[in-house]
Amino acid sequence: PAHVHVLSPMLTLQGAVAHVDMPIESGPTMLLPHSHKYGPGYLAWRRPEVIDLFAERHVQTELRAGDAVFFNPAVLHGAGTNHTAGEHGIKRMGNLLQISSAMGIALEAVDRDRMCRAVLSALQTRHADGWSAAALDRVITATAFGYPFPTNLDLDPPIDGLAPPSQADLLREAVLNGSLAAEFDAALDAYAARRRTH
Known part of the structure; x- marks a missing residue:
């Protein structure tokens, strides 16, 4: 649906980190400025006129x-196209990143x-050493799944609240x-078993 295509970019940040120098001739990422404002973007990228516009105006x-x-x-x-070649050609290397919102799935x-x-074990050590609750929560949030659904509510009913406990x-x-x-x-194994449908 069109509204999903409009909203989905708000749930992800795209990026890349270069591990080597990448001059233009080595073909770093091509971008079409302001194309995110074009509503049908995801659906239109294969259209010949969009392909031509991209080829003409990308940066x-x-x-x-x-x-x-x-x-x-x-x-x-x-x-981009890597126009360097041979023994002294540039071997591009970078990490491509998609940073996903907590409201979406990676x-x-x-x-x-x-x-x-x-x-x-490392978190228990940090806790014993006096790490703040906020510092622990940042690591737990980055590590464990904090949303308790989907689950099998017959096996994993809410206890003392509106939702069963999450992995976090x-x-x-x-x-x-x-x-x-x-x-x-054992707790993680039981958690996984409660979420099964059969």
């Missing part, structure tokens, strides 16, 4: 190693269960209570 900026570029993902964009799969298990709630509780790794592993 590129030279990037130095360590530079970052961030932009609205609705800006029409694409990789493009790539993230194994949050494994991440939670990996950070438990379990990690926070394990940090504050000093749970053993085996106890936390």
Whole structure:
């Protein structure tokens, strides 16, 4: 639906970090300024007239190693052509980033269960060393899934509230209570089992 295409760019920030110098001839990202204002953008990028406009009016900026570029993902964009070649050609290297809103779902799969298990001990140490609740919450928010849905409400009913505990709630509780790794592993396994549909 059209309204989804209009709203979806507001849930993501697109970007790239250059790991090597990328002069124009090496083909850094091409961007079409103001194209995010064109409503049918996502749907129209394959139209011949849009392809021609992009080819005619796109811009590129030279990037130095360590530079970052961030932009609205609705800006029409694409990789440039690397015109350097041979032994002294530039091998472009960069990290492409999509920073997703908490109100959306990320493009790539993230194994949050494994991440939670990996950070438990370090967070318990930081907590014992006096880290603030805000500092702990920042790490927990970045690591664990904080939204308790979707779930199987027959197996995972809300307790003391309108929603069942989230993965972030379990990690926070394990940090504050000093749970053993085996106890936390069992809690995460039970959490996953409650969310199954069959």
